[in-house]
Amino acid sequence: MESLVLAMGTEPSVCGDARLLLGRVLRSHGVSAMITEVEAYDGPRDPASHAYTRTPRSATIYGPEMRLYVYQIHGHHCANVVTSPEGEGSAVLIRAGRIVDGVDLAHQRRQAMVDDDLLGRGPGNLAKALGITKADLGTDLTVDDGVHLGPHLEHPTTICSGPRVGVRLFADEPWRFWIDGEPSVSVYRRHPKAGTTRTGPAD
Numbered sequence: 773m774e775s776l777v778l779a780m781g782t783e784p785s786v787c788g789d790a791r792l793l794l795g796r797v798l799r800s801h802g803v804s805a806m807i808t809e810v811e812a813y814d815g816p817r818d819p820a821s822h823a824y825t826r827t828p829r830s831a832t833i834y835g836p837e838m839r840l841y842v843y844q845i846h847g848h849h850c851a852n853v854v855t856s857p858e859g860e861g862s863a864v865l866i867r868a869g870r871i872v873d874g875v876d877l878a879h880q881r882r883q884a885m886v887d888d889d890l891l892g893r894g895p896g897n898l899a900k901a902l903g904i905t906k907a908d909l910g911t912d913l914t915v916d917d918g919v920h921l922g923p924h925l926e927h928p929t930t931i932c933s934g935p936r937v938g939v940r941l942f943a944d945e946p947w948r949f950w951i952d953g954e955p956s957v958s959v960y961r962r963h964p965k966a967g968t969t970r971t972g973p974a975d
Contacts (some may be wrong), residue, residue, distance in 0.1 A: 805869030815861025816862035823861035848896025
């Protein structure tokens with residue numbers, strides 16, 4: 773479990789933004805999920821971030837805050853919330869969520885025999901359950917139409933932190949946050965090529 777006093781003195785502001793997303797509802801294409809797990813990415817100061825080098829791919833991350841950044845990896849889409857002011861490049865990956873509305877539709881999209889609690893476990897599974905694709909890239913999450921963020925369904929009393937999943941660089945930074953005891957939270961997997969170095973290009 774994290775020490776909030778230590779975290780406040782040593783971590784980037786995007787980590788605080790990430791914690792504030794926990795317990796909020798993400799509504800998308802007929803399905804809603806309460807966010808239970810997130811990862812913070814500190815833009816050009818973070819070699820694991822897509823925004824470490826500014827490219828056409830990362831343009832959305834450098835745009836206005838509260839926009840949806842969607843990328844695809846291994847055939848799966850992943851949803852991120854841009855949290856920094858325009859030009860700074862910080863974003864939060866939504867790693868997991870508990871489906872709270874539209875459970876039947878989420879099951880149809882996932883096409884997997886899993887418990888309701890596991891429908892949104894992992895960023896690819898969550899995006900699939902929510903119907904999020906690259907067509908949603910750049911969506912303004914503050915507008916109550918299409919994909920958008922709703923209010924907190926819960927205000928977590930215990931937030932845990934640990935290393936981010938599957939990143940090769942900055943692998944040991946405790947910038948992944950989750951609600952303690954939530955079954956929807958994904959399993960930690962360290963990148964097989966992760967090292968201790970804090971420098972180098974992003975994956």
